[in-house]
Amino acid sequence: MTASEFAVMRFSTTPLPERQRVPMMRDFYGPLVARLDLKPASDDPFYFEATARALPGLTVVDLVSSPVHLWRDRKLLDGDDRVTLSLTLAGSGSISHVGRELTRAVGSGFLCSHADEFNSTIPIRSRNINVSVPRSALADLVPRLNNHFMRPIAPQSEALRLLIDYVTMLGHDHALTTAGLRQLAVTHVYDLVALAVGASRDAAEVAGSRGLRAARLRAIKADIVASLPTPGLSLAQIAARHGITPRYVQALFEQDGTSFSKYLLEERLERVYRMLRDPAQKARPVSAIAFDAGFGDLSHFNRSFRRRYGLTPSDVRGAAFLMEGAGPGAR
Numbered sequence: 001m002t003a004s005e006f007a008v009m010r011f012s013t014t015p016l017p018e019r020q021r022v023p024m025m026r027d028f029y030g031p032l033v034a035r036l037d038l039k040p041a042s043d044d045p046f047y048f049e050a051t052a053r054a055l056p057g058l059t060v061v062d063l064v065s066s067p068v069h070l071w072r073d074r075k076l077l078d079g080d081d082r083v084t085l086s087l088t089l090a091g092s093g094s095i096s097h098v099g100r101e102l103t104r105a106v107g108s109g110f111l112c113s114h115a116d117e118f119n120s121t122i123p124i125r126s127r128n129i130n131v132s133v134p135r136s137a138l139a140d141l142v143p144r145l146n147n148h149f150m151r152p153i154a155p156q157s158e159a160l161r162l163l164i165d166y167v168t169m170l171g172h173d174h175a176l177t178t179a180g181l182r183q184l185a186v187t188h189v190y191d192l193v194a195l196a197v198g199a200s201r202d203a204a205e206v207a208g209s210r211g212l213r214a215a216r217l218r219a220i221k222a223d224i225v226a227s228l229p230t231p232g233l234s235l236a237q238i239a240a241r242h243g244i245t246p247r248y249v250q251a252l253f254e255q256d257g258t259s260f261s262k263y264l265l266e267e268r269l270e271r272v273y274r275m276l277r278d279p280a281q282k283a284r285p286v287s288a289i290a291f292d293a294g295f296g297d298l299s300h301f302n303r304s305f306r307r308r309y310g311l312t313p314s315d316v317r318g319a320a321f322l323m324e325g326a327g328p329g330a331r
Contacts, residue, residue, distance in 0.1 A: 012049040039069050111149050131193060
């Protein structure tokens, strides 16, 4: 894979007849893709779905499964020297690996090695995200890496929570349009994995000013977008929700070349713009759309909208539906 590639692979048993699901998994996905073997861990209809996203030096696999028993024995080891931080989003289960055992808890994580055998039983429906990176990349950041295998990472870990958010958004991020941006995202993931597992002091300092800051800013931006309809959404509210100071939030936005208030206004204006051009919103008053986007002052909204787009909201709506109302001869 070159630095310009962003590969996505999806596999699901859903299209398969139930009797073919386990054989397909054991003959194809298990040994050829994941280098593991498996069998159902209950009498429930077997279900397995995997979405893998790969960047140079990074693979993120989102797995959803019915109860399952998974293992990798010696015959399936193939010299793969990657390590994986496995994150449990739903379900629980036990795993035995490198002479240690642990029970997976929702929201927790643990580090494992592709170069060693493992045995795992997940007795209920589960969802896990596996973040795989080269062992050498993590060994440069985490002293005595082998000591960290199978050490549970608690759900309260900020680095773990931010990592889950970051790799989840990575799967839906359409902004990774250049090799440089993709490599930067990989570096941020390395930083977050190292912080979650146990980075050295020097690595933690670098990661804190790089990957951790980037992940916090992404999480804050996602929170703002989800909260746009909230009137009076404030810097203090967002900071409190993320357990950091308002000044730190401002610093994150300043480093990104903007400010909290500018970002909030831009996102609200863009939401109104999209809604004005949406046929499903055609009959709604402009004022109602503005209020839905969180604007409480219509005069401020109208001034800001015209300054941003050079048109009034009614002009934007009229232009969007001009062709629709012009009839068949308009083209």
